[in-house]
Amino acid sequence: MRVSLNWLKEFVDITMSPDDLAQLLTMSGLEVEQREPLAHSLPGVLAARILSVKPHPHADHLFICQVDTGKKEVQVVCSASNLKEGAMVPIALPGTVLPGGMKVEQTLIRGESSVGMLLAEDEMGLTDDHTGIMILPSEMKQGTLITKGLPLEDWAFEIALTPNRPDCASVMGIAREIAALTGQKLRRPETELEEGEKAIEDLTSVTIVDPDGCPRYAAGMILNVSLKPSPFWMRYRLYVSGVRSINNVVDVTNYVLLEMGQPLHAFDYDRLIENRIVVRRAQEGEPFTTLDGKTYTLTSENLMICDGKRAVALAGVMGGLNSEIFAGSRNVLIESAYFDPRTIRRGAKRLGISTEASYRFERGVDIEGIPIALRRTMMLISRLAAGEVILGMIDNYPKPRRPLVIDLNVEKANRFLGTSLSRQTVTRYLRSLEMEVDAADDHVLRVRPPTFRIDLTRDWDLMEELARLEGYDNVPVTLPPIRPSDEKDDPQFVLGDRTREIMIGLAFTEIISYSFISADSADLLGAEEESGLRSFVNLMNPLTMDQSVMRTSLVPGLMAALKINFSYGQKDLRLFEWGKVFIRRSPDELPTEHYSLCALITGLTNPKEWYREERTADFYDMKGAAETFLGALGLQDRQFRVEKVSPWYHQGISCEIYIGGSKGGSVGQVSRDVLRRFDLDTESVYLFELDGALVLEKMRGKKRFKPLAKFPAVLRDISLVVKRETESATIREIIKREGGDLVESVILFDLYEGGKIASSEKALAFRICYRSEEATLDGREVNRLHEAIIARIGKETGGRLREG
16 A cells, blocks of 8 residues: 555644654554655756747747746747646756756757756656646746645655555555554545535436345436546646546546545446446356456356446446546446455456455445545545536445444453553543444443454454554563473474475575466476376465466476576576475365475586686586485485486486385476476576475484494495496495495495496496494405405496406
C-alpha cells in the first residue's frame, strides 16, 4: 500500500516527522518498507507568466514565448500545443537540475535563443502527463517557487500490509490507525450531495441472483456528466499512489478506492441493455472480454455483473469492454458492492487476474461502508463532471449482518500480556479503534468491533490490539511456563539441521523454493511418461498455473534459482536445498512425502588469484561433495555406480549413489537439452540428489568409538593396467575383500590414459594402508598379502601391474 502523507493529513493531524511516523506505524504492525520524498527536488522551478506566443520562423512545430519570471523577461522556445498568452506556467531557468538529473542550459534552437525551459508535469516527476505544459493557478505570483504556491512537497510511504488487515488498504484506514496511536481526532471524508428530483427506482433496478456471492449491492446514478481530464490535485495523488489517470469519472472511482478502501465501478448507463443490473454466476464456457481487451472463458466459479441480457463486468475484478466509460458517455451508473472474498479469490486466481479491486475484495471490505463510499463517489463526480445526481440509491441488502459481540476479561488480558492495564485504559484503547464497549460485569467488557475490522473475532484478537496501542516496547518481557517434553527430537529435523551444517561447511548456500511448481517441470527435465516425476499431487485451488502441483523433485526449484542468479550476472554458484517432495499414490491414499537433498555447482570453483589459476567446477567436485556429506554423517558404506540415471543428467557423466547397498541418489552433469529448455547459457552444471529417508534409515545403527591406532601403518602403492570399462570401485572392493581387516584404507591417487597405454585400457594407481590392531606388521607378511591382492585383481578383472 502506497500512501501520501499530505493525503493522510486531511483526515488526522500529524505533527511528527516522516521518520517518526514510519517508526510509529512499523511498531504498531504496519511495516513501512520505504519512505520517498516527493517534489523535494524542484527548488529552482518558478511560476512565470507567458506574455506573448508567436510561431518559430524556422520550424513549423515550435513557438517563441516571451515569459515574465518576476525578476526579468526571458525568451523560451517551446513545442507545447497549449501555450497561450496570460497563462501561468512553471519555468526552469539555466542551471536548474530537474528530477531526472537533466541540467537546464541556455541554448540556440533553430537559430533562436531559449533561456530556460517551460515544463510539463512528467518533466517535474509530478504525473505521467506530457500532453502539454503544466498550467498553474492564475492567482500565483510570478517568481514564486511552485513548491511554495502548490502543496507538492510530500512523502510517500510504502506500507506492507498483512492479509488480515484489509481495513488498512486505504488512506482512511491508515489515518484511523494514526489517530488511535496518537490520540488525535479522525476526520471523515465529505459525502453531502445535492440530489435532483428524478428517483433512481424509475430508471434502474438491481437483482441479486446469488446472494451468497454478493450479500450487498448498492447503485447510484448521475446524468449528463461532462467527461474531461481530472484536475491536477487528483491526478497527482493517483500518480503518487501508482494509479494511471483516465478521465474525471473513472478517476473518482479509483480515488475513492484508495481513500476509503471500497472498490467502485462506473458503467455507461446507456450501454446497459434494459438499463438494469443482475448479479449471477457465469455459465460454463461463457466468454467475456474485459476492459483490457482480453477474452476469458468462464466457469460457474466466476461471479458476474450483468445487464438485462449479457455480462458487463467480472464482479470484484474488472469491468467489461462492452460497458466502459468512453468519450461519448453521458449517463453513469455507479456500483458499490460487497462480494464474497472466497468467490472473488477463486475466480480471479483461476483467470490469472489481479487488480486493485480484487486485492481488496479477496481480503474483505467493509459491508456497512458501501453506501458511504457510494455517496462520496457521486459527490466528487458531481463536482468534477457536473451532471444531475439522481435522487436516492438502490441498496440491495437481503440479509443484513448481525454485529459481532466479544467478551473481554480484563484480568485475563493482563495475565496474557504481562501488563497491568486498568479497565478504563482498556476501554479507551478499544474505543479509539471505533469499537463499542460496554461493561458486562466488574471484570468483563462487552465489545462490538466495527464491521471494517474483519480480523477481530475472538478475545485474543482484542488483546493483540491492546498490545499494539500500549506499544510493544512497553509490554514487559516474560517467559511463559513451559513443561519439558519427554519426547525426543524428530530425527528428520535433526538430520535437516545436520545437513545444513555440513553443506554450509562445504561452501554451499541454502535456498528455499516453493513446494508448488508447474506440471511442465517434468517436460523441462525430459521425464518419461511413466516416470515417478510425473506423479503429481494436483492442487484444487492453485494460485497460478505455475504453482498448480506439488513438487516431486527439488531439481526444478534449484534450476529456477540458477536462472534467476544468471539473470543478475552471478554464474559461480554452489546451491543446495533440503526439503520435502510429494509423490501421488492411489486416490484413496495420502501422497508419499519425504525429505530430499539436492545440491548444484556451476561456474568457477577457484577464481584466478596471484597464487593459483582459475578452475571450473567439474563432475568430481560434485561427487566429492556428495562423498564428503555422506562421510560426515558416518555413512562409510557408499558406492558410486555407473548406471542409467535420471533423464536430466548427461548419461556419460553421471552415476547412481548406493548407500549400504540401496540406491539412494544420483550425481552428474545436467544435460545440454535440459539447460536449453531452462534457457540457461552454460554447459557445465552439476547436481547431486539424495533420498533423505534412506539416509536417515542407514544412520539408525549404533555409532561406536574407534580408538586411535596403537601400531604403525605400512603403505604400499600399486599401479595397474585394466580394461577401460573397469571401475575403480571394483578394484577397491577386491583389495578390501582380499586384505580383510589388515587393509585400513584404499585411495585412488592416479588415473592415466593414452601414451603407451592401449586405447582399450587405462592405468589406475592406488595407495593401500595396511595396519593391524594387535601388533606391528612384519614386512614379509605385508608383501605376501600385497602379492595375493595383485593376483586376485588379475584373476577377477584381467588387470596387470603397470611396467616401469
